[in-house]
Amino acid sequence: MAVKHSLILLTVLVLALPGLIHSFQPTFSVDGTSITHRDITQRAVLRKTAEVCRDIAAAEGRDFSLNINARLSVNTVQRACSVTPTSNSPLSSDMFQNAMNRMFDSNAKVDFSLPLAGEYHFDNEAFQAGREIITRGMSAVKANVKAGSFIAARESLGQISHILQDFYSHSNWVELGKSIPYSALIRADQPLENLAGPDTPTCKSCAGQTCSDNILPEVLQKGLLTSGYFDIFSSDKPAGKCSHGGLFDLTSKTNPVGGINKDAVESGHGSYHQAAVDLAVDATSELLEDIRVAVGDKNFLRLLGFTQSSALCFVIDTTGSMGDDIESVKSLTAKIIDERRGTPLEPSEYILVPFNDPDFGPVTKTTDADLFKNMINSLIPHGGGDIPEMSMSGLQLALTSAPASSDIHLFTDAPAKDSELKSAVTALIETTKSTVTFWITNVFSSRRRRSSDSQASVSRISLSDTQLYRDLAQASGGQAIEVSKLEISSATIFIEDSSARAVVTVFQVAMNPGKPENFHFVVDASLSNMFIYITGDSSLTFNLTSSTGVSQISSESSGPLASATRVGNLWRISLNTENQTGSWKISVNANTPYTVKITGQSSVNFVYNLVDSEEGAHGGVSPKNGRPITDGNVTLLVTVTGSDTGTVTEVTLFDSSVPTEVNGTIQSLGNGNFLVRFNKVPGGSYVVRLRGEDPSSLSRSTPTSFQRQASTQIKTSRLSVSARSASIRLEPGSENSISFTVSSEVPGTFSVQTNNDRSFPSMSPSSLSIAAGDGGQANGTIILTVPAGTASGTDVSLTIDVKNADGTDINYAVLRFSVAAKETDLSAPVCQVVNVSGICPALTLLCASVQWEFIANFTDGINGTGIATITLRQGNGTLNTSTVVGEGGENVTVITYSSSCCSQTVQVAAVDRVGNVGMCTEQARALTTPAPTTPVTSPGPTTPVTTPNVTTGGNNTTSTGGHRLSTSQFLWLTAVIYLLWK
Numbered sequence: 001m002a003v004k005h006s007l008i009l010l011t012v013l014v015l016a017l018p019g020l021i022h023s024f025q026p027t028f029s030v031d032g033t034s035i036t037h038r039d040i041t042q043r044a045v046l047r048k049t050a051e052v053c054r055d056i057a058a059a060e061g062r063d064f065s066l067n068i069n070a071r072l073s074v075n076t077v078q079r080a081c082s083v084t085p086t087s088n089s090p091l092s093s094d095m096f097q098n099a100m101n102r103m104f105d106s107n108a109k110v111d112f113s114l115p116l117a118g119e120y121h122f123d124n125e126a127f128q129a130g131r132e133i134i135t136r137g138m139s140a141v142k143a144n145v146k147a148g149s150f151i152a153a154r155e156s157l158g159q160i161s162h163i164l165q166d167f168y169s170h171s172n173w174v175e176l177g178k179s180i181p182y183s184a185l186i187r188a189d190q191p192l193e194n195l196a197g198p199d200t201p202t203c204k205s206c207a208g209q210t211c212s213d214n215i216l217p218e219v220l221q222k223g224l225l226t227s228g229y230f231d232i233f234s235s236d237k238p239a240g241k242c243s244h245g246g247l248f249d250l251t252s253k254t255n256p257v258g259g260i261n262k263d264a265v266e267s268g269h270g271s272y273h274q275a276a277v278d279l280a281v282d283a284t285s286e287l288l289e290d291i292r293v294a295v296g297d298k299n300f301l302r303l304l305g306f307t308q309s310s311a312l313c314f315v316i317d318t319t320g321s322m323g324d325d326i327e328s329v330k331s332l333t334a335k336i337i338d339e340r341r342g343t344p345l346e347p348s349e350y351i352l353v354p355f356n357d358p359d360f361g362p363v364t365k366t367t368d369a370d371l372f373k374n375m376i377n378s379l380i381p382h383g384g385g386d387i388p389e390m391s392m393s394g395l396q397l398a399l400t401s402a403p404a405s406s407d408i409h410l411f412t413d414a415p416a417k418d419s420e421l422k423s424a425v426t427a428l429i430e431t432t433k434s435t436v437t438f439w440i441t442n443v444f445s446s447r448r449r450r451s452s453d454s455q456a457s458v459s460r461i462s463l464s465d466t467q468l469y470r471d472l473a474q475a476s477g478g479q480a481i482e483v484s485k486l487e488i489s490s491a492t493i494f495i496e497d498s499s500a501r502a503v504v505t506v507f508q509v510a511m512n513p514g515k516p517e518n519f520h521f522v523v524d525a526s527l528s529n530m531f532i533y534i535t536g537d538s539s540l541t542f543n544l545t546s547s548t549g550v551s552q553i554s555s556e557s558s559g560p561l562a563s564a565t566r567v568g569n570l571w572r573i574s575l576n577t578e579n580q581t582g583s584w585k586i587s588v589n590a591n592t593p594y595t596v597k598i599t600g601q602s603s604v605n606f607v608y609n610l611v612d613s614e615e616g617a618h619g620g621v622s623p624k625n626g627r628p629i630t631d632g633n634v635t636l637l638v639t640v641t642g643s644d645t646g647t648v649t650e651v652t653l654f655d656s657s658v659p660t661e662v663n664g665t666i667q668s669l670g671n672g673n674f675l676v677r678f679n680k681v682p683g684g685s686y687v688v689r690l691r692g693e694d695p696s697s698l699s700r701s702t703p704t705s706f707q708r709q710a711s712t713q714i715k716t717s718r719l720s721v722s723a724r725s726a727s728i729r730l731e732p733g734s735e736n737s738i739s740f741t742v743s744s745e746v747p748g749t750f751s752v753q754t755n756n757d758r759s760f761p762s763m764s765p766s767s768l769s770i771a772a773g774d775g776g777q778a779n780g781t782i783i784l785t786v787p788a789g790t791a792s793g794t795d796v797s798l799t800i801d802v803k804n805a806d807g808t809d810i811n812y813a814v815l816r817f818s819v820a821a822k823e824t825d826l827s828a829p830v831c832q833v834v835n836v837s838g839i840c841p842a843l844t845l846l847c848a849s850v851q852w853e854f855i856a857n858f859t860d861g862i863n864g865t866g867i868a869t870i871t872l873r874q875g876n877g878t879l880n881t882s883t884v885v886g887e888g889g890e891n892v893t894v895i896t897y898s899s900s901c902c903s904q905t906v907q908v909a910a911v912d913r914v915g916n917v918g919m920c921t922e923q924a925r926a927l928t929t930p931a932p933t934t935p936v937t938s939p940g941p942t943t944p945v946t947t948p949n950v951t952t953g954g955n956n957t958t959s960t961g962g963h964r965l966s967t968s969q970f971l972w973l974t975a976v977i978y979l980l981w982k
Ligand SMILES: *[C@@H]1O[C@H](CO)[C@@H](O)[C@H](O)[C@H]1NC(C)=O
Pocket: 543, 544, 545, 551, 552, 553
């Protein structure tokens, strides 16, 4: 009896689940003093980012004043790293915060989805297996970055950081007195030495409650490495071995009793908690450094979302009638590129997806402005006549290719042929939080028949056909702009506004049906360059009133408050807010549907994620996929960005269609993070509205309160979909099964649609039935085949959307995978020093007049993929390289470095084609010992690299067999853990 069996299992789990979290706490500290995985990751990321910025500044001869210490905040790093035109110009840290959040989430997910897989936590002495996941993950991250798949890279990076961090809590590395990280854990070619053998006892029983000396003295004397055993179902462990410890670890109840984990201050070895945290931060930094060297500084900062500008992203219908539209995109692109090239406003990347019928794509995704210009210029409108076009397929590709929270612009004059993708596209909009603006040309209303004079003015789309586009615009916080072909070039200035730096949404509403309404909004002192955009038909009028009581109406195109223009259905109102902070009002008079969006530039904003959290549990949040349950509780994790002192005073979920507004209760978690809970949220489509206080906004006369709104709608559903896969990395040529569960309290048959953005072959049931008595659940399996030959680093997004019979209720799960071939080249390039010549004088005064030289050979071996790049990491001299063939037929790169004695250390990195990093470090010979005085050099790109020198004959420790990834019997628990864990 499956049900009965599950019930028994569930009972066991209810008791046991809290103990499943046996890591550093994943997100926020439950006890308020322990340090979590999230804290550890953030510290390492901020430190490494600051170091990269410092080195870039030094290389460019700029000052860098930030003191790199443990108290860095996102804001201080963002400020110090940004090249700003003026000191008070707005800076956005939203993308940086979002990228970190992605890493925090996938880091935490290891605890929620793989709680009992020892190799993901360095439990059970699973050192080889844990190291293998880390190093394979590192290869995947490097391949992802190369392919521009940053989101997938962040996901892998978060996961392997978790494993690496757990090592310092779960092993006896700290107890062995180590003060630096164990570098072999991130190097597949180094031996793992001094592991306690399987039969070697490592612990003795603890006497009493507190116990910190239970590791056997001979283990410590011999420096043997061990880790704690952990199991919640069985007390079995090999004789004499240490346990993890804690209430639910059954192995710690049998001899030897007690545990050694350092997860929290109150853990068995909690007195070592801080030491474990410090090492975990250092180890994570070292991991990041390795990736940085492999991918280069620029890509590394992109990986961390560290960019000031957004992507420029166009999805363009290339049918014959689109000539005017394409011309206006060409000139707009040329203008943006020419004006912004080399400035901080230059788009972070360029994305283009053409579509037509039956073709769409391929996606062009590049940081090369000239390449992009060429791609746009080579778009030739062709074919057509037979409406409709593949606009949804094109948009789907853009949504999965663009960075999260991008502004995507879609140009078309035809309805969508592939409208069945609407729910998949909506799912992607909701998960990526990207905004989609539709540019629809030559719409005819039903009264005005399509004209048929010249080809260019033929209308191919009716007002009713645009509903899909308007729905998607609204779901994403974008707009559906309808203009004539003649007007489009004057309307696209909107795209320049929205791609400016640090654009935030202050207020937004969609009124359907339209009726006259007054809207109030707060202009705070941090806002500049404010715009109001209104879409609506030609009968719409408005009246704007400022905080000081000045007003201006829509018939005044230029007045005291604004200059307003109207093109097609779009009003663009540029506000003059000087000396008029406070509450403004706009009264809109219209009886047809309309939208209002108010934006400005400001550093202060917020980012949020839907999470699952248990009432009262301080740290118990886990990332949530898909839509929240209708009439259930909704929890948001909100982070105020751009202010170290900003607080949240009010958060509401607002649905304009009813209208209804649900108030959240706010709990501060520290460092600008807030947990906001909404009880019993009725069915609807909501936007998140936030009010806060920013005491740091120094302004003479103004209140410090601010108002912001999130663009993406949150919809509720009575269905839920959860999906799980054994791994987030898939091999080329593999068939992967992904199981998913649909839950619904109402029985019925539910249609299932699965979709992936790479058009990989997949098989899935087209529907699932839940009968009364099925416990409200049904399971399905999707087989996703990754074609052989798919390049490593490719990412693939799989969307599973499920609808009820009448299509009124939809929920979905989106999974992102990266394709990673099993690398055969796991060895880093090896350095062999050939010669060091020249002797440096003892007196610093004389350093400039004496040269020293260093010669070494780097090789990736006969079986390696070969050296791709050689870079000087440290040293101010000149580096030359040449290639020769070695004795065994392998390619050898000879590096010759010469420098004045004012710079006496050299470090050179060699990166092979799959991203393995080898280092060579050398010191000049000095005339006297002790060592030379501090070199008086201008600051060069100096990096405190902790990666050890490469030794010759790197030991290849590749173990056989794949990852033991699947603890499938526990995977289904993911969904319930958060409910039960505290
Ligand atoms: C616009 O609004 C202001 C303030 O609410 C009001 O005083 C003014 O009369 C309005 N103007 C028009 C033309 O309705």
